[in-house]
Every structure is written in C-alpha cells, then in structure tokens.
Amino acid sequence: MLDSRRVGRWRGRIAIALFCLASAACTEAVTADTAPPVAVAARTPAEPPALLLPVQGVAASDLRDTFDDGRDGDKRGHEAIDILAPRGTPVLAVEDGRIVKLFLSKPGGITVYQFDPSGQFAYYYAHLDRYAEGLAEGQTVRRGAVIGYVGSSGNASPDAPHLHFSLFRLGPEKQWWKGEPINPFGFLGGGKP
Structure with missing residues (x-):
C-alpha cells in the first residue's frame, strides 16, 4: 500500500x-x-563598427597609431590618434549619429562630440579650424557628412594642422566628456560613405 x-x-x-x-x-x-x-536599437555592439576615416583624402595606410604616446612629459597618455592633413581639409563624420556638443576648450580648441546611433560610443574631433556651416548640437549626421575642417586650434602647433580623433565607450550616464578610451586606430578606414 x-x-x-x-x-x-x-x-x-x-x-x-x-x-x-x-x-x-x-x-x-x-x-x-x-x-x-x-x-529595439539598431545595434548594441560590444565593439565599435568599422569607422570611416574622418579626414577626406587620407588613406588608412597613412595613419600612425599615436594612442599610447605620452603627453606632458609622459604624465598622461594621448588616448587618441592624430591625423595630419592640410589646414581646411574636410573632417567627416565617422558613422551615422548625433552631434551632442560643440565645444571650445583650451587643449582641444574647436571640438565636436558625436554619439553613435546606439548611444554606446562617443567620437571626439579636436583642433578644428572651424565647424561645417550649419552644424548644430542635437543635429543628426550621416556617415561621411562634413562636420568641420582640419586646423590647429587649442594647444596644437600652428605649424602642424591635424585632426585629434578619440573614441570612447560611454557609461550609463551618457556624459559627452567622460568615457572609457578605446584606441580608434584599428577601427578606422572602414570604406567610403
């Protein structure tokens, strides 16, 4: 039982x-x-996509990886790459996104901060000569759109115009001035717009 x-x-x-x-x-x-x-967001990548080279007419083979170079007597890292080009060369948006800040700073001079479509990455363009006409905060830009022009504003040498380009992974706060630096060197040169 x-x-x-x-x-x-x-x-x-x-x-x-x-x-x-x-x-x-x-x-x-x-x-x-x-x-x-x-x-659903268009993409939520763990890594940034292949990015368009942000200086018109510069080939990926012309780039030099300056991300780990020391600055201020090796007191800080560069955490960007410098792309040399003649003053006035168009600077292009590396991918679709939104302009979140146009900023004038002592070190970076005339700068642009752009977020990618997913809001995970920020692109920082510095030492510009000027902005593209009509560029504004909050504006949506397409990959390859002219957003500014190469210069030497800020603490850049007037004799060496270049684009200082940085890539950051944003934190949950989505602060345009703060993020985890990522070496952009391997992500640049991702084809034509």
Whole structure:
C-alpha cells in the first residue's frame, strides 16, 4: 500500500509538472504572437563598427597609431590618434549619429562630440579650424557628412594642422566628456560613405 501511494504521488507530481510546462509554452506562444512590437536599437555592439576615416583624402595606410604616446612629459597618455592633413581639409563624420556638443576648450580648441546611433560610443574631433556651416548640437549626421575642417586650434602647433580623433565607450550616464578610451586606430578606414 505504501509503494502504491508513492507511485501515485510521483504520477501526480509528473502530471502537474507536465501541465505547468505545457501552460508556460502556450502562454509564451500566445504572448509572442499578440504582444505589441518592442522598439529595439539598431545595434548594441560590444565593439565599435568599422569607422570611416574622418579626414577626406587620407588613406588608412597613412595613419600612425599615436594612442599610447605620452603627453606632458609622459604624465598622461594621448588616448587618441592624430591625423595630419592640410589646414581646411574636410573632417567627416565617422558613422551615422548625433552631434551632442560643440565645444571650445583650451587643449582641444574647436571640438565636436558625436554619439553613435546606439548611444554606446562617443567620437571626439579636436583642433578644428572651424565647424561645417550649419552644424548644430542635437543635429543628426550621416556617415561621411562634413562636420568641420582640419586646423590647429587649442594647444596644437600652428605649424602642424591635424585632426585629434578619440573614441570612447560611454557609461550609463551618457556624459559627452567622460568615457572609457578605446584606441580608434584599428577601427578606422572602414570604406567610403
């Protein structure tokens, strides 16, 4: 009698478990079919995509990786790459995104901060000669759009116009001035706009 009770309990438990599994599967299927669509970001990359080289007419083979170079007597790292070009050469948006800040600073001079479409990465363009006409904060830009022109504003040598380009992974606060530096060297040269 004791053994038949155990068998009965097990059968009951198995029946309940099967019922729960079947109910969950049906509920999930109904929910998936009837739930309204959820907006999903275009991409949420762990790494940045291949980026357009931001200085018109410069080939990827002309770049030099200056990310780890020391600055201020090796007191700080460069955390960017410098792309040499004649003053006035167009500076291009490296990918689609939004201009979040136009800023004039002592070290960077005339600068642009751009966020990528997912809001995970910030692109920093510095030492510009000037902004592209009509460029504004909050503006959406397309990959390859002219956003400024190479210069030597800020603490750059007037004899060596260049674009100082940085790439940052943004934190949850999405602060344009703060993020984890990523060496952009390997991500640049991702084709034509």
